[in-house]
Amino acid sequence: MKHRxxxxxxxxxxxxxxxxxxxxxxxxxxxxSERRCKEKKRLLWGFTGxxxxxxxxxxxxxxxxxxxxxxxxxxxxxxxxxxxEKNRGFLVDFIATYDNKRVLIDVTSGIRKxxxxxxxxxxxxxxxxxxxxxxxxFSKYFLTPDVSHQNSVRLQVSKIKSIER
Ligand SMILES: [Zn+2]
Numbered sequence: 001m002k003h004r005x006x007x008x009x010x011x012x013x014x015x016x017x018x019x020x021x022x023x024x025x026x027x028x029x030x031x032x033s034e035r036r037c038k039e040k041k042r043l044l045w046g047f048t049g050x051x052x053x054x055x056x057x058x059x060x061x062x063x064x065x066x067x068x069x070x071x072x073x074x075x076x077x078x079x080x081x082x083x084x085e086k087n088r089g090f091l092v093d094f095i096a097t098y099d100n101k102r103v104l105i106d107v108t109s110g111i112r113k114x115x116x117x118x119x120x121x122x123x124x125x126x127x128x129x130x131x132x133x134x135x136x137x138f139s140k141y142f143l144t145p146d147v148s149h150q151n152s153v154r155l156q157v158s159k160i161k162s163i164e165r
């Protein structure tokens with residue numbers, strides 16, 4: 001049976017389930033859809049101007065600190081200690097009590113974050129590690145569960161919540 005490739009439009013013969021004329025076209029289509037998905041995510045979340053990591057909390061000044069503290073206390077985190085206010089090179093942004101345990105929290109404004117070293121630190125300390133995503137315009141957030149066994153984390157669009165202020 002004759003088909004038209006969903007990527008390049010070339011006619012080809014083959015199985016009805018095949019949508020692309022070649023593995024190259026299949027690969028290209030996949031890359032394109034991944035790119036569109038990422039762009040949609042970035043539009044929804046807001047642009048930071050930074051490729052992957054977003055604005056670093058320690059470089060962003062007071063707003064992130066205030067909003068981070070506010071969101072954390074609304075989510076039930078207590079005794080919040082703001083680490084990078086005391087020392088700009090400190091490894092995580094906050095230490096707080098959650099569910100009767102001291103936990104580490106790092107904040108990002110990006111849509112993904114490499115946490116290889118931070119999760120290694122969390123495991124060495126035997127402390128849970130949470131990543132708090134705050135959108136660049138401070139209107140939305142997403143809090144991960146404990147990610148101390150992951151190397152990287154991604155923003156989960158379906159779990160974004162609004163910041164009530
Ligand atoms: Zn093709």
